[in-house]
Amino acid sequence: MSSLPVFDPRQIQSLLDLGAEPALVQELVDLLEADVPARLEALGQALAEGDALRVLEEAHHLKGSLGNMGxxxxxxxxRRVEEGARSGALPGTAPLVAAMPEAYREGLxxxxxxFPD
Structure with missing residues (x-):
């Protein structure tokens, strides 16, 4: 398991410090809740089909959107799934993909x- 924290509030706090409205955080959370489950499902499906390009694309998108939220x-x-897909080690990414839903729930x-409503 990663030694990184589940969540780092600095990215969100930076937005607020720059003058973003607190309601923006809730909008971003709502977007994550609407988008991430479908992307996780698409990632799992792409992995099951051995589609390295789709795995790479989904992992890259998820890395950026959730990483930007801290x-x-x-x-x-x-990131590790993306690297595995890029390097041809797709089968080795299965445990990482399996761990992603729990990491998402914990982070969310x-x-x-x-940042409560």
Missing amino acids: LQRFADLA AALKAA
């Missing part, structure tokens, strides 16, 4: 706790 542990898993819970 979900560090999740972003690290996605930490994000919501740090």
Whole structure:
């Protein structure tokens, strides 16, 4: 398991410090909740089909969107999946993909706790 924190609030706090409205955080959380489950499913399906390009694309998107929200542990898993897909080690990414839903749930819970509605 990664030694990175589940969530680092600095990215979100930086947005708020720059003048973003607190409601923006809730909008971003809503977008994550609407987008991430489908992307995780697509990632799992691409892995099951052995489609390295789709795995790479989904992992890259997830790495960026959740990493930008401070979900560090999740972003690290996605980065490692992306690297595995890029290097041809796709079968080795299966445990990482399997760990992503829990990392997402933990990170999302930490994000919501740090920045409640």
